[in-house]
Amino acid sequence: LPEETALLEIRGLQVAFGGFRALDGVDLTVGRGELRFLIGPNGAGKTTLIDVITGLTKPTAGTVRFEGRDLAGRREHEIVRLGVGRTFQTSVVFEELTVLENLDLAASFRRPLWSLLRRGRGVSEEVAAALETIGLTSLARSRAGVLSHGQRQWLEIGMLIVQRPRLLLLDEPVAGMASDERERTGELLTEIARDHTVIVVEHDMDFLRRYASQVTVLHEGKVLMEGSVDEVRADPHVQEIYLGR
Ligand code: ADP
Numbered sequence: 162l163p164e165e166t167a168l169l170e171i172r173g174l175q176v177a178f179g180g181f182r183a184l185d186g187v188d189l190t191v192g193r194g195e196l197r198f199l200i201g202p203n204g205a206g207k208t209t210l211i212d213v214i215t216g217l218t219k220p221t222a223g224t225v226r227f228e229g230r231d232l233a234g235r236r237e238h239e240i241v242r243l244g245v246g247r248t249f250q251t252s253v254v255f256e257e258l259t260v261l262e263n264l265d266l267a268a269s270f271r272r273p274l275w276s277l278l279r280r281g282r283g284v285s286e287e288v289a290a291a292l293e294t295i296g297l298t299s300l301a302r303s304r305a306g307v308l309s310h311g312q313r314q315w316l317e318i319g320m321l322i323v324q325r326p327r328l329l330l331l332d333e334p335v336a337g338m339a340s341d342e343r344e345r346t347g348e349l350l351t352e353i354a355r356d357h358t359v360i361v362v363e364h365d366m367d368f369l370r371r372y373a374s375q376v377t378v379l380h381e382g383k384v385l386m387e388g389s390v391d392e393v394r395a396d397p398h399v400q401e402i403y404l405g406r
Contacts, residue, residue, distance in 0.1 A: 165187035167357045168193045168328060169214070174223035176209050176382075183209040187223070190327075196354035198369055199362045200393075201379035202403055204371070207362045210379065211330050215247050216240040227328065246326030248334065251326050256306030260297050260316055263305050264288045267320035285321055294352060295319040296345065311342030315349060320351065329359045335368055348373040378403065 167190050174187040184206045188324055191197050199207050212218035216237040225232040232240055255263055263285065268288055284301075285290075292298045295315040300308065305316060308327055314334055334350070335343045343365075350372060353359055363369060369376065369390050376393045378385040381400050386393060393399050 168195075168228060169360075170223045170224075170226040171210075171214075172226075174213065174225065175212070175221045175269065176206075176213060177221045178220060183258060184213070187379075187382070189377060189384060191360060193327075193358055194354065194356075196342065196350060196359045196372075196374060198360070198373040198376045198390075199360060199379060200364060200369070200376060200403065201385070204381075205379040206382040207379055208332065209382075211247060211332060211360075211362065214240075214328075214330060215245060225254070235291055241324070241326075244325070244327040245330070246321040246324055246328070247330035248314075248332055252313060252317065253320070254305045254308075254313055254363060256304065258305055259302050260290070260305055260308070261288065261301040263316060264319055264323055269325035270324055283354055285361055286349050287325075291319040291323045294322065295349065309342070311338045311346065314338070314342075314346065318349065318353070322357075327358060329353065329357050331359065331361045333362055333364065335363065344366055369392075 169189070169191040170358070171187055171189040174184050175182060176184040187210065199210070202206055209218060210382065213231065215221050216232065216235055216239070220233050227243060227245060230243065255266070258266065265288055268285065292301055295318060297312060297315060297319065300312065305313065308316060318331070318334070335346050338346060348366060350359060350361065373390045376390055377387045378393055378399055386396055386399060
């Protein structure tokens, strides 16, 4: 991968909690437009890695470069403004608001204040496009509180998209979903990856087999290996530590 196409470049990343190294020298390069899956057993450091990229956790050593800028030491809101969006395992959807209002609110975070005066003048193009992408157009006027678990996850992804990030970090987006919702989510990720770079933390191997192209395996705070799903699955070390065989 030529240097100039890398959107995210992490070098020698280390995070220590007391004497314990949750991340211990992680190098990771993610190119523009990639859909990268991040796997690894519990405690491997996946969440810590996402937390460092998004400014929630400060690294002890190493660099995180996003579009050539070092993110280490920047605050969360600054990193959001630079174009990095993430989902959390806890929901950020406002249940009393409609699907549309949730998207509108999320979109307003990057609009000038005066644009709030235009409320009620219909649905903005970007919100309409996001509704279409996440497949919730027919539920636009429904309260978010009535959505299924899967639909709520899609709404959260929509709320990220309208903020126009260039890098999206999704933490276990199919956890707790029924199989039809998983399938729809896989299609959604594929679609989003057409105009965004996406990093997905995901455990589900069947899901990976269907939708992942490039996989990074974390283990004990280090990158164990990178490769296609087939390469990763065939690796004896990965099978031992991750698949428990
Ligand atoms: P994963 O997401 O892969 O399950 P985490 O990044 O959550 O792994 O955790 C990596 C390791 O770091 C775990 O052993 C966890 O207990 C430890 N850890 C994470 N956050 C903290 C913290 N704030 N203080 C101390 N230890 C932590």
